[in-house]
Amino acid sequence: MAKKQSIVPAPKRSPRRSVLSDEIYEMIKAMIFEHEIAPGSRVNIDALAVELEVSQTPVREALARLESDGLIAKEPLKGYTATNLLSMEEFNDLFQFRLLIEPWAAEQAARKIDSTGKTALKGEMQSAKAALKFKVDDQFQALTEHDARFHTLIAHISGSNSVASAFERTHCHLHLFRLYMANKLHLIESESRTQFVQELFEQYYHSGSGQLAIKEHDEIAKAILDQNPKTARSTMHAHIESSLKRFAPSAKEVNK
């Protein structure tokens, strides 16, 4: 009968494997990552549900988790808003935190690494070389993704779940990439922030910082693979300070 045909609205989503709300969570995170949801903009639940072709329920669950992650903010009875780009203070604060935990993680990783970890670390350094071959347009994204995996991997090899999850929850690479994209898309209005991100961009983009960062990663990886804790700590410390300088040379003075 003709009736049956009209009942079926969307036949494409039959073989689903994972849980819908998890997929939606990743999709919304990707939308924030890629500035499809602009920093500071309102996030309308209804609109998002319609756009992603799901009902409100999984969207709400995803937004609740994203709020817990600090990627969006919730104002009661007003709605969700994507968090703003990092201010210079927040940027410095974030790197201060990384300086606190990551050199420690590198040191522990050098102590505790096993053969599985060594294989993973070597593999990640291979993929870094590949990232350098990309064109400039894609290179920043590829390098950011490698950087995220590299630092996350070391946090895990350190053996400390507390440190690893604390690091992951900073979402530092997502924040860095958002700053980069904001500059590229000329989306930034606020005066002081403009200058900050402009510098970030110029510094990174025109000075072969990609190669530099990978060279530093190589040193760190070598120290960890050699099981040399002290060197692992100091090279990681230097690397984070170096990228802080790379991204924001003027930011150094803020924290004594």
Add this chain to the structure above:
Amino acid sequence: MAKKQSIVPAPKRSPRRSVLSDEIYEMIKAMIFEHEIAPGSRVNIDALAVELEVSQTPVREALARLESDGLIAKEPLKGYTATNLLSMEEFNDLFQFRLLIEPWAAEQAARKIDSTGKTALKGEMQSAKAALKFKVDDQFQALTEHDARFHTLIAHISGSNSVASAFERTHCHLHLFRLYMANKLHLIESESRTQFVQELFEQYYHSGSGQLAIKEHDEIAKAILDQNPKTARSTMHAHIESSLKRFAPSAKEVNK
């Protein structure tokens, strides 16, 4: 008209100020805190919604956030489960992390504290004295709550949002209290864990550890109020090591 009266089904919930899903989040967290939801047990969304007399929607949002907090785990297509009590490894890992960030936070707090912070810190130390007056049954809870506020306050005074939120997200005091309650309610079966918690309990309960902890807090508070960064760092370090020993004297050897 009589019609109007029959329309009203539940007149009690008219003047609500905050958002329901936030309230539910806190209520479920409290249920975990107080072992109303036992460690490792299943968490049924429907049952919870009926029990708390709300619909599923706010329960779902609350559970999504609690999962992000690491307080409950979600198995796709199976449901939510309350996380187990901390194992000895996780316990050590947690305190290792605290040793990493809290001495730093105390040092920074000593540098950056202002008059508002000083007032808050003095006030918190006053409330600690009051907690000691409680009977043994309530004293542990009162002291745990003071301890949570004290450490959280210092993290905030340090001026680092990254450190403060990383500390808060450990939910360390919730975990400690769950261990305490599990022992008190004789809910623990697993052999090695039994012994671990038994020691924890004995040590804490029969040795005036409450007074001891507060004495240590006093030293830390004094150093911060005197703006003595080095002392603040060292006393905080000593305090965390001391409470690690207090809670689990046998755990010390695990981490070199």
Add this chain to the structure above:
DNA sequence: GATTAAGTTTTCCTATAGGATTTCAGAGAC
């Protein structure tokens, strides 16, 4: 006794209606 098959339960998701609150616009008063 082991394996397959059907039925039941559980869980996840959808859909929709309606109440509550904020925001914005326009009319009227000063």
Add this chain to the structure above:
DNA sequence: GTCTCTGAAATCCTATAGGAAAACTTAATC
């Protein structure tokens, strides 16, 4: 022209019922 107040629209939040898919349980057959 500016301010205040009222009303309407938009948005968020809640409630409830029901359908689909997976997991678990039970029963029957070989």
